[in-house]
Amino acid sequence: RPPMFPPGPPRLPLYGGYLHLLAYNYRYTYKGLVAMAARYKSPVLGLYVGSDPTVIATDFASTREMLLKPEFQGRPDTYAARLRSFDELLGIFFVDGSFWAEQRRFSLRHLRDFGFGRRFPRLETAVGEEIRTLFEAIQHPVGTEKRLVREGQVLLPDLLYAGFTNALLETLAGERLPRARHETLRALSRAVRLFQRHVEPSGGVINITPWLRHLAPTASSYRGLVEGNDGVVDFIQDELLSRQVPTFDAEVMRGFIDVFRAEMLNRGEDKSGFTEKQLIMVLVDYIFPSTTVPPVTVAMAIAYLVRHPDKAERAHREIVAVVGRGRLPNLDDRASLPYTEAILREVLRLETNTVLSVTHRCTEDTFFRGYFVPKGTLLIPNIWAANRDPAVFEKADQFVPERFLDLRSGMLRKKDDTMPFGLGKRLCAGETFSRQNMFLYLSALLQNFSFELGDDGYLPTEDDMVPGILVTPKSFWVRLSERP
């Protein structure tokens, strides 16, 4: 069998393989990889990103296999990963081995106690309150909300950032920021997006040649990464830790922050991973996706429904039949609202924001699809391409929520081949939390409003998304009319 990477120094050192990829699609490397796979007639590609051998999966079957392979569950040690976490490898996203396993398990187990990833009345009440606050802002905007709501139109995803972030803060700290302070949450989301924009999902120049930051701090992405990360860490220090630490009471756990600090104290001298810096980075890793991906997904759902008003009507009718108009939909209604759920699944499939997932690393020599893959090789699963693979999804580029419904019963089909949250051991830690909150927001909006194009006639399209480790739309206006 041929080795994918011949022994010895890389044949295309430094930028070689990476430049080759950029030539296919400079702005959207996830699309470039699909074009490259077609050119080389292979769904699996091997190239050098800097001096790192890198294997890329570009269709459904190879991506699935890559995500599930036990030897492929590591993470690379990159410049950008260290830059964000005090020059160490901390948090959950960018660590591996036993440190990762313990921290992931600990955070998930204890976040669950505060409603993360399960049914929990306190959190559901909090999300309901956030949705009502959103409705009030739509109907009677005050202060900075007036920048996001004007003449019956709302700016998306911007208007959604605060509520989704507050849902997470409820689990982390047992408290939320009131409506008067929502602008602070929007500033947090801006910082997160600044960072995300500057991480190129397939690697990027800063990881290959970090010294470029001295010559070109802005063009190399260094400045965006530092400013974005500082914005998030400052928020954690100023808004969470400065309030939670002095009022800590070992008898009353208000949220995950208290539980982590209790563990730090219990461990005494030998903190083995339970340190102040690790607490900050775990918080960063939960805050990062929460402030962007779910609100962006709901905003994109609305963009699709503006283009497909018949589907919005169908979902609205279903919600009114099941829930009525007297109360907001709740998680008990979820099983009875298959069409809303199908819309969300279809948007997650088509608008997979986490296009190339998060780069994995091969932890021991192995074979993949007949090729030898040495330990240390970087692995890029193109989940955007997997979710649009025409061999698996009919009319793969079209918005067809009905594909998730059983034709006869109209209920959701059990089988869902999409993988917007990844698969396997590295499966997104926030999948259930996100799906629940996205459902609550979208169903409440569909119940109470109809959506139309904003006055400027603009809706995001595939070709003008903002690239980065998360691919996000530019802000867009939608006219929301209250249903009679």
Ligand code: HEM
């Ligand atoms: C629509 C929303 C979301 C999508 C589509 C999404 C998708 C993903 C994907 C593709 C990965 C990488 C999987 C891999 O490495 O193979 C990931 C990882 C992760 N996600 Fe999400 N995510 C979402 C929301 C969230 C939220 C709200 C949170 C936290 C509150 C979260 C926390 C995480 C964490 C901690 C990881 C790292 C897991 C690990 O490395 O072990 N995600 N997510």
